[in-house]
Amino acid sequence: MSQGVWTIAEQRDGAFRKITYEIVSEGRRLADALGQELTVVVLGSNIKEKAAELGHYGADKIMVAEDPRLDPCTTDAYTAVISGLVKEGDPSILLLGASVDGKDIAARLSACLDAGMAQDCTEFSIEDGKLVVIRPIYAGKAYAKLTFANSSPQIATARPNVMSINEPDTSRSAEIIDASFTLDDSMIKTKVVEVIKDESGKIDLTEADKIVSGGRGMKGPDEFGILEELASLLGGTVGASRAAVDAGWRPQTDQVGQTGKVVSPTLYIACGISGAIQHLAGMSTSKVIVAINKDPEAPIFQKADYGVVGDLFDVVPALTEEVKKIL
Amino acid sequence: MKIIVCIKQVPDTETQIKIASDGKSIETGDIKWIMNPYDEFGVEEALRLKEKFGGEVTVIGLGPKRVTDALRTALAMGADKAVLITDDALEDTDSLGVAKALAAAIKELEYDLIFTGQRGVDDDLGIVGTAIAEFLDIPNISLVTKLTVSDDQASVQAERPVEGQTLVLEAQLPALITTQKGLNEPRYASLPGIMKAKKKPLEEKSLADLGLDPANFGAEARKTQIIELLPPPEREAGKIVEGETPQEKAANLAKLLHEEAKVI
Numbered sequence: 001m002s003q004g005v006w007t008i009a010e011q012r013d014g015a016f017r018k019i020t021y022e023i024v025s026e027g028r029r030l031a032d033a034l035g036q037e038l039t040v041v042v043l044g045s046n047i048k049e050k051a052a053e054l055g056h057y058g059a060d061k062i063m064v065a066e067d068p069r070l071d072p073c074t075t076d077a078y079t080a081v082i083s084g085l086v087k088e089g090d091p092s093i094l095l096l097g098a099s100v101d102g103k104d105i106a107a108r109l110s111a112c113l114d115a116g117m118a119q120d121c122t123e124f125s126i127e128d129g130k131l132v133v134i135r136p137i138y139a140g141k142a143y144a145k146l147t148f149a150n151s152s153p154q155i156a157t158a159r160p161n162v163m164s165i166n167e168p169d170t171s172r173s174a175e176i177i178d179a180s181f182t183l184d185d186s187m188i189k190t191k192v193v194e195v196i197k198d199e200s201g202k203i204d205l206t207e208a209d210k211i212v213s214g215g216r217g218m219k220g221p222d223e224f225g226i227l228e229e230l231a232s233l234l235g236g237t238v239g240a241s242r243a244a245v246d247a248g249w250r251p252q253t254d255q256v257g258q259t260g261k262v263v264s265p266t267l268y269i270a271c272g273i274s275g276a277i278q279h280l281a282g283m284s285t286s287k288v289i290v291a292i293n294k295d296p297e298a299p300i301f302q303k304a305d306y307g308v309v310g311d312l313f314d315v316v317p318a319l320t321e322e323v324k325k326i327l
Numbered sequence: 328m329k330i331i332v333c334i335k336q337v338p339d340t341e342t343q344i345k346i347a348s349d350g351k352s353i354e355t356g357d358i359k360w361i362m363n364p365y366d367e368f369g370v371e372e373a374l375r376l377k378e379k380f381g382g383e384v385t386v387i388g389l390g391p392k393r394v395t396d397a398l399r400t401a402l403a404m405g406a407d408k409a410v411l412i413t414d415d416a417l418e419d420t421d422s423l424g425v426a427k428a429l430a431a432a433i434k435e436l437e438y439d440l441i442f443t444g445q446r447g448v449d450d451d452l453g454i455v456g457t458a459i460a461e462f463l464d465i466p467n468i469s470l471v472t473k474l475t476v477s478d479d480q481a482s483v484q485a486e487r488p489v490e491g492q493t494l495v496l497e498a499q500l501p502a503l504i505t506t507q508k509g510l511n512e513p514r515y516a517s518l519p520g521i522m523k524a525k526k527k528p529l530e531e532k533s534l535a536d537l538g539l540d541p542a543n544f545g546a547e548a549r550k551t552q553i554i555e556l557l558p559p560p561e562r563e564a565g566k567i568v569e570g571e572t573p574q575e576k577a578a579n580l581a582k583l584l585h586e587e588a589k590v591i
């Protein structure tokens with residue numbers, strides 16, 4: 001019978017991404033609930049040494065697959081290697097991050113292994129030895145509680161920034177295993193031609209702990225400077241509504257919402273955003289929501305934990321000054 | 328080029344979602360159905376490629392008869408023909424089953440490129456496109472914002488933004504692309520387009536027509552099962568931050584975020 005929880009680590013340029021610590025921590029909790037082992041599968045090149053630290057976060061075993069063709073991550077190469085390892089190791093649960101890559105790999109694995117898959121989950125539990133997940137549907141207007149049937153493994157991806165990260169315990173260590181796998185060139189049908197790095201050093205919205213977003217109320221692209229200042233002070237990043245993106249004030253990668261990114265920061269500050277249902281779709285799982293809007297009737301106030309009715313061009317700079325006093 | 332676009336019909340994004348009395352489904356009575364917004368990008372990209380290279384654009388949908396409307400919209404935008412997979416046995420089929428049936432229908436056609444949306448805005452899954460590629464054993468490139476087909480029409484290059492960087496990927500055709508916003512600006516159906524669409528071929532197929540066994544579809548065959556649908560978690564009623572001036576409001580807000588919410 002299938003046994004154990006496996007999580008797939010995500011790394012970039014020799015460092016693990018935040019989502020990796022989140023799913024290793026969550027994987028630990030699920031493995032404990034089942035009384036089974038947690039194996040973390042790490043793919044990449046020259047990553048073995050770094051991999052050991054995942055033991056501090058709860059991995060019992062770390063299976064390392066090294067090959068230059070696994071870096072950067074492509075869906076083909078990852079699916080080829082992981083599906084082989086899963087067929088061999090027969091885990092009961094396979095957990096990935098709901099990142100751009102994680103979601104695509106999970107979908108391809110689900111088809112290739114003919115196993116059920118739940119995308120972008122915000123809660124996991126074990127009931128009667130089976131995985132039960134909760135995931136937002138209809139843009140967060142409802143939540144579905146799902147379980148698996150006739151499915152081995154049970155595949156799920158976790159929404160970034162939702163699962164809490166375990167306090168690292170340096171007295172814990174994991175057994176490191178060299179994965180035995182075959183990767184034929186014929187399995188890799190997409191070739192990486194170029195990797196265009198974002199040199200701005202901007203934190204991706206899906207990973208940011210604090211987001212200051214601007215909408216049509218910002219009036220123009222240059223005015224976003226006041227949001228940039230507040231965001232960088234908070235150690236966060238700037239997002240935007242679709243109206244601001246479509247006006248050309250911000251790049252597409254900044255858009256939050258149904259046709260943009262889904263984010264879950266600790267703090268989301270919406271400035272000059274009305275709170276259309278398609279915008280809420282992208283940020284309703286944020287822990288604390290602040291709205292700054294001059295219209296007291298704006299729907300965003302119904303979702304906000306703290307609302308400030310006022311002109312954002314007065315309130316935001318004043319807030320920046322107040323935050324400086326605190327930090 | 329022979330291009331296929333998969334079209335899902337979904338509730339309009341403004342729809343109020345009400346959980347039905349069985350606790351496992353939603354009330355569909357008042358829903359206005361639309362083409363999944365991501366699929367509009369697929370139709371647009373397919374039409375632009377046809378304009379450049381010539382060829383044919385076929386749209387495929389799976390679901391009840393009402394899905395015909397979404398397919399007609401795509402025909403009105405300029406697609407050439409449509410296929411609707413419809414069968415009572417498909418009710419409650421999960422995404423893997425949908426992908427299997429779509430892949431079977433696509434196998435009967437000629438294709439160089441297939442477009443699907445990155446995810447449906449109904450169940451927000453994002454499985455079907457990538458799964459179709461797996462079932463057809465062709466490459467997929469997901470969440471594409473820029474696509475270039477080589478002059479010899481043998482390969483594609485696509486830009487795929489992943490957090491903090493963009494990969495430029497290349498694949499031989501046939502390949503499957505999933506779309507996202509930024510790829511293009513979808514056109515609207517013109518009035519003459521809508522008139523013409525009424526006369527364009529729309530073929531209906533059952534599972535049996537596709538050589539598929541109904542036993543492998545429907546609720547019984549699901550690999551994920553809905554235990555229940557829940558309303559979104561309640562958020563506690565928010566506070567309007569008091570203050571006479573913007574400065575006072577800002578000071579109070581900062582204090583609340585620091586002392587009460589403890590997020591700064």
Ligand SMILES: Cc1cc2nc3c(=O)[nH]c(=O)nc-3n(C[C@H](O)[C@H](O)[C@H](O)COP(=O)(O)OP(=O)(O)OC[C@H]3O[C@@H](n4cnc5c(N)ncnc54)[C@H](O)[C@@H]3O)c2cc1C
Nearest residue numbers: 215216217241242243257258259260272273274279294312
């Ligand atoms: C299929 C579909 C998908 C969509 N996807 C998305 C999506 O992913 N993301 C998204 O955001 N939208 C999306 N939308 C669009 C959405 O419906 C709204 O049109 C959009 O979110 C509005 O953006 P906004 O709030 O910035 O602008 P508006 O609705 O115009 O609101 C501007 C707000 O700024 C306030 N304001 C103006 N000046 C000031 C000032 N000086 N100080 C304080 N407040 C001020 C106003 O009171 C107003 O509330 C989608 C729509 C559709 C149909």
Ligand SMILES: Nc1ncnc2c1ncn2[C@@H]1O[C@H](COP(=O)(O)O)[C@@H](O)[C@H]1O
Nearest residue numbers: 333334389443444446447452453454455
């Ligand atoms: N029933 C369907 N009929 C046609 N295409 C579909 C169907 N379901 C999903 N798709 C395609 O797959 C994409 C992703 O859908 P999903 O995996 O359901 O989130 C959609 O944008 C469509 O292009």
